[in-house]
Amino acid sequence: MQIDCIISILKGKVNKMEVKQIYDIVNAVTGEVLGKTDVVAENLSNIVDVGTEIFNATDVDNYVRSLVDHIGKVVFVNRAYAGGVPSVLMDGWEYGSILEKITVDTLPDAVENDSWKLTDGQEYNPNIFHAPKVSAKFFNKRVTFEVEMSFTERQVKESFSSAAQLNGFISMIYNAVDKSMTIKIDGLVMRTINNMIGETLVSEYPEADYTTKTGVRAVNLLKMYNDKFKTTLTAATAVTNPEFIRFASMEMGLYIDRMAKISTLFNVGGKDRFTPADMLHVVMLSEFKQAANSYLQSDTYNEQYTALPNAETVPYWQGSGKNYDFSATSKINITTAGGNTVNVGGIIAVMFDRDACGVTNLDRRVTTAYNPKGEFYNNFFKFDCGYFNDMNENAVVFFVA
Numbered sequence: 001m002q003i004d005c006i007i008s009i010l011k012g013k014v015n016k017m018e019v020k021q022i023y024d025i026v027n028a029v030t031g032e033v034l035g036k037t038d039v040v041a042e043n044l045s046n047i048v049d050v051g052t053e054i055f056n057a058t059d060v061d062n063y064v065r066s067l068v069d070h071i072g073k074v075v076f077v078n079r080a081y082a083g084g085v086p087s088v089l090m091d092g093w094e095y096g097s098i099l100e101k102i103t104v105d106t107l108p109d110a111v112e113n114d115s116w117k118l119t120d121g122q123e124y125n126p127n128i129f130h131a132p133k134v135s136a137k138f139f140n141k142r143v144t145f146e147v148e149m150s151f152t153e154r155q156v157k158e159s160f161s162s163a164a165q166l167n168g169f170i171s172m173i174y175n176a177v178d179k180s181m182t183i184k185i186d187g188l189v190m191r192t193i194n195n196m197i198g199e200t201l202v203s204e205y206p207e208a209d210y211t212t213k214t215g216v217r218a219v220n221l222l223k224m225y226n227d228k229f230k231t232t233l234t235a236a237t238a239v240t241n242p243e244f245i246r247f248a249s250m251e252m253g254l255y256i257d258r259m260a261k262i263s264t265l266f267n268v269g270g271k272d273r274f275t276p277a278d279m280l281h282v283v284m285l286s287e288f289k290q291a292a293n294s295y296l297q298s299d300t301y302n303e304q305y306t307a308l309p310n311a312e313t314v315p316y317w318q319g320s321g322k323n324y325d326f327s328a329t330s331k332i333n334i335t336t337a338g339g340n341t342v343n344v345g346g347i348i349a350v351m352f353d354r355d356a357c358g359v360t361n362l363d364r365r366v367t368t369a370y371n372p373k374g375e376f377y378n379n380f381f382k383f384d385c386g387y388f389n390d391m392n393e394n395a396v397v398f399f400v401a
Helices: 002-010 023-033 154-159 163-204 221-229 242-260 286-295
Strands: 018-021 071-076 098-104 134-139 141-151 218-220 280-285 312-314 332-335 341-344 347-353 357-371 376-389 395-399
Touching (some): 023 141, 141 163, 154 163, 163 218, 163 341, 218 221, 242 395
Parallel strands (some): 071 098
Antiparallel strands (some): 280 347, 357 376
């Protein structure tokens, strides 16, 4: 493998770690978040890494274009099973670019126990090799952008009467840069969750017909409720209906218990997975959470029995729109990393495994250059990290349509 890799490099057949420039995307995100634009179609293929089964051993660095990328971290999916969003920031590492995730694909099957059917003269061979079915997924996509700002001192002194005023002015500019960076980074975290929501919806509704059925991983709570109780609630009225909120709370609670049991049902890849309570993220649209508090919990006796699951809340998935209408806050309009177009509203919650969605190896830094001719400083506020989805891990979306 190493010889082949060296030969490929010598021949010029090399790739480098993918680092996407996404300044245009994060600027558009800023407009959506601040309510300056409507929720628009977004292509997340340049942001989220969904992993590959085979790693290209000729991937090279982004500096001299000849050093082979090294694996920086290996994650073994090895949980003890006892039965029974959004904070998605994970750890970082100094060397290497790749996150490698290793897992056992399938649980071993049971076979006959020969101890209880012994036959005289029969040979029983204990030397047969039984190899485990193991696979690895590699995440090697990084996103990056920078915010540029020039600072002067001599040229603006004339506008202030003291060093304290000048320092306050410079501090204000730094604060504006920091706020801009925070908006963009938070927006990218939400796009990582949105990509997972989109891929989950596509897996259950390949024809994008969200109103005529409900799935196991993408649950149309409104369809279930109307079919069960023979009602005609709409998405707009359901989120403030006490009886519907009770029903939704029950279903979400059931899913928490179901996902804690090992199953192939709750991940797109159909892998044997389980998600205990301490590894489960629940993210809920705050509009639905607050409606439950106001329309149901406020006048319910023994309200703990009807309460929604503990969850982190978000005011919107993709953007606020221009008036925080439910049709905008509950909507995503994206092209996923897998190339699928998803334009759907009514999303009220998502549950996912800690290993299904994450932000890794975040690197935020500032570089500075002084221009002696113009006597000013250029500061470059840089940001890069890896956002990933692993669709082999549990993720369930709840929506009304």
